[in-house]
Amino acid sequence: MLLRLTVAKTWRSFSGLTRCAQCLKNGGQTWCRWRLQWKRNYSFLPDDVKSVRSVVNPDISRIRNIGIMAHIDAGKTTTTERMLYYSGYTRALGDVDDGDTVTDFMVQERERGITIQSAAVTFDWKEHRINLIDTPGHVDFTLEVERALRVLDGAVAVFDASAGVEAQTLTVWRQADKHNVPRLCFLNKMDKPGASLAYSIESIKEKLKANPVLLQIPIGSGKGFTGLVDLITNEQVMWSVKCSSEDGRVFQKTPMSSSNNAELRSRAKEARSSLIEQVADLDDEFAELLLGEFGEDFDAVPPEKLRAAVRRVTLARKGVPVLCGSALKNKGVQPLLDAITAYLPAPNERHLDLVRWYKDDLCALAFKVLHDKQRGPLVFVRIYSGTMKPQSAFYNINRGATERMSRLLLPFADQHVEIPSLTAGNIALTVGLKQRRALKEGEGKRGSEKEPSRLVLAGVEVPEPVFFCTIEPPSLARQTDLEHALTCLQREDPSLKVRTDPDSGQTILCGMGELHIEIIHDRIRREYGIETHLGPLQVAYRETILQSVSTTDMLDRTLGDRRHVVTVGLGVSPWAESTATTSCDMTFEESLEEQLAPDVKVAVENGIQSSYLQGPLLGYPVQGVSTTVQSLSIQPGTSMAMVSACVSRCMLKALKQAGGQLLEPLMSLEITVGEQHLSSVLGDLAQRRGAIHDIQSRQDNKVVLASVPLAEMMGYSTVLRTLTSGHATFSLELSSYEAMSPHDQSALLNKMTGLV
């Protein structure tokens, strides 16, 4: 009896047709804990992976390495989840709100319903291999997006169709521009009452300065969104709306000519004509075809000719195809998959100059490391040329070392399938590479044979952290465990920085934002079993100088029977744009440059660099300063450590004399808020030293664009929630480091030095 009940429950739960008995007992909630657990356990079993197809190395022209990128909550994970379901790799539809999606597998991701780390999945769609990376939308994890875009050939930018382009969309769009990544736009959430195709298209043009090429128009709006018109094939694509549990697998395609909706027919005709004209403007080959054969009758333009032209336009990055749908309501995802295979490039269509040097030798870029307790570091690699095989040796150009990989895996989120080899164009996971950030290889060949400096694939820029706090283990005995945990976490996440305070000896965590540090704290507790204590969160200020100064210093010290004597003269001067940079530089006077021995130069450089790390005001890093070493005399027998110490002391003196200026991180803030709460939000911003740049209208909401010092934004999410009863969202991103006013600077100095 019990068995029968369980089987019945299981079937009901699996089929998604009815609620389980426990759900009904719980007052009719759609999901109960039991059902969630079941979904977690069974919705992504290893045998869901179609391993036979997966092990086949597909032809390179049929591979698509793509990323899904967007502002937070636009629906990236939900869209990815649908792709996995329709391609047959999962048996049940995962849901972000239920915390059971494939790509958000970290506990923190499931609990919070957000993506924290990018996750790679591999699946097949209509004879194509799609390697997909779902990236986070929250700005604290922006490095994850950058790392993914570095190795991808194409991207899908997902938009909330009721919001259009949002703050983080701009950031990820710029990142994709930087890496020349062709992309598609997916206007998601067409089922939302405020969804608007026209508004979203306009904001893509205006804010992203992109050229949207509309390939579909929606049928119905808000809750009445039922399908779309495919303007390429001139067909109506309709999903069934009979049942809310419909999984969207089945849909109907009918030619527009047979539609009895005259208004839709005319809208579609107009949109298709605009599309054809736009593509003809962007692609000469298509324009010629149009002039020659189809000038009089756009209806007769064959879909395949139009598709090929849109592909050329996309690859040349002259336009961005735009599609629409509702991932949550299971509409529009299969056409999006078709578009990925039709318009985004195969790896061999992305012409990387560097790769041709390798010919058939292996060239791969390691772009991400995961730390696995049993297997050690798992390194994600993108293969650019050659073939990768387990149990073979590789030359790591960055580290100048040969390494051996023990196993080769294909990533399916947190599940991995072992494979015997993988060819160019693919993304794989390797086990056994020991070197940190193990990078590119030329199999079995020393880099020198091939001018290694020219053959290294560029990595990504790691953003500077803006927040820091102390972290302490529960007892001194756990300090080593904490250090190990932090080493592993840093290996995975280069935007996390860990240092030791030279005065107090405390360990300092530096991160990209409040959420970033909170997640690291939580991971140390859950994954490494250490209950750590975090000190108060502090802003990472910077220091610079106000004027040019020259000074000298002399060190004369006897240690044991050895006398060390150094005299140094140097000048420091501020950069014209000290707030626009995060670095400093140094030079030697011409005569010294020629005269000094290499080890002396290194010692001097070390002294200068160490003084840049801690400014004279509050010990924050110095930026925007040029130093010129003007004179140096060293008595024989003096150690190089003493040279560094003397230079460092002289630098401190010079920086102090040059007048210290504190720089604080200024953040770009975008708040979306209902009109009724606008005035309270603006009033609050005024008290936070905020400067309002613009207030725009977005459907029924107002969007406030402002800049605010980071120091004023601690715990802002709670404040905003209280001010607006939870009816506002915001996104915060580092804009620049700005000089503090003399009043604010002295207040901060007094506070930090304990004078008030």
Ligand SMILES: Nc1nc2c(ncn2[C@@H]2O[C@H](COP(=O)(O)OP(=O)(O)OP(=O)(O)O)[C@@H](O)[C@H]2O)c(=O)[nH]1
């Ligand atoms: N109405 C509606 N809601 C959607 C749709 N797609 C996603 N959502 C909801 O939007 C919220 C965010 O969805 P996610 O898929 O987590 O969005 P995301 O872009 O992956 O979020 P982050 O990774 O955290 O940036 C969830 O509550 C989803 O259920 C859609 O098509 N329509």
